Amino acid sequence: MVLGPTASGKSDVAMAFARAHPGAEIVAVDAMQVYRRMDIGTAKPSASERDAVAHHGVDLAEPGDEFALAEFVRAVEVSLAEIDARGARAVLVAGTGLYLRAITDPMDMPGRWPELRAALEERALVEGPTALHRELVVLDPVAAGRMEPGNARRVVRALEVTLGGGRPFSSYGPGLDQYPTVPFRQIGLRWTRTALAARIALRVHGMIEAGLVGEVAALRAEATGMSRTARQGLGYKEIIDHLEGECSLDEAVDTIIVRTRQFAVRQERWFRRDPRIRWVDIEHDPVAEVLPVLESAV
């Protein structure tokens, strides 16, 4: 499997590998490519690429749907089983670290308690997240120690699971800091920050030229619109701001570039803790430089 930050060229590498190995199928591990008609902004594989090689993990939901980790894992596990049954080889392309961990590592997923969650979110707003965190310290000190007291979103989720499920949040699975041996060969693409920044700027400008503004406008015009999760895709929320008159197109583009760069760094930071990843430092051409490593790894 191939992983790395946005704009690192991982999709191209996977595509080249799959073309060289008939029968190989690509599985995208990406939180945003799951939405249909969000094509340009998510750099989804083109129609001809999907024609040439079977792709999974893509176009799983409507832009109006809330789609999250658990739905993704369910869908991809089915795909992986089918690929396996076909005797084919799966090439994973991963940009979303958490989603990848949920595939590579066993993760028994706690359920959902929506009304409890709504109440907790309300309290986080009124009393502040630290008050809830103090409660979590009592109920589940392990989970409380794993997150910042100010992180309302994570604290609320941990309390939701602990109170709703009747057992501590931290009792589900070994935790993200455990890296057991798994039957996946993981190759990471690594660029220098400056080189990646240049590629990101180029890519974002390319998206604008390819009609990103029109794509966003069309999505907004749909009856169901874009869900809370879909609209937080990079490039989408900023163009929405622009379409609503909050900022000029140039300002929106600059913001997209900065945020994409920050996202790429966050991806790096997530992946680089994982000792199971073998890194390839790229100078110029991802396909030429990574493909041999990928070949030798399988």
Added chain:
RNA sequence: GGUCGAGUAGCUCAGUCGGCAGAGCAUACGCCUGAAAAGCGUAGGGUCACCGGAUCGACGCCGGUCUCGACCA
């Protein structure tokens, strides 16, 4: 040429009466179990345009120089 305004962190700007140099953003580092392209935490960073002066003490006051902007000629 004249008048006025501006010059402080990478960027945009605060800085009260002369008494240890500030914020937001950016950057770096870290965290994360059903929003993850989301969310959260920590840190570094300064010739206060330059030269001189008065003062125990100047980003601040005085004199001069430079740069940018507006207006007047």
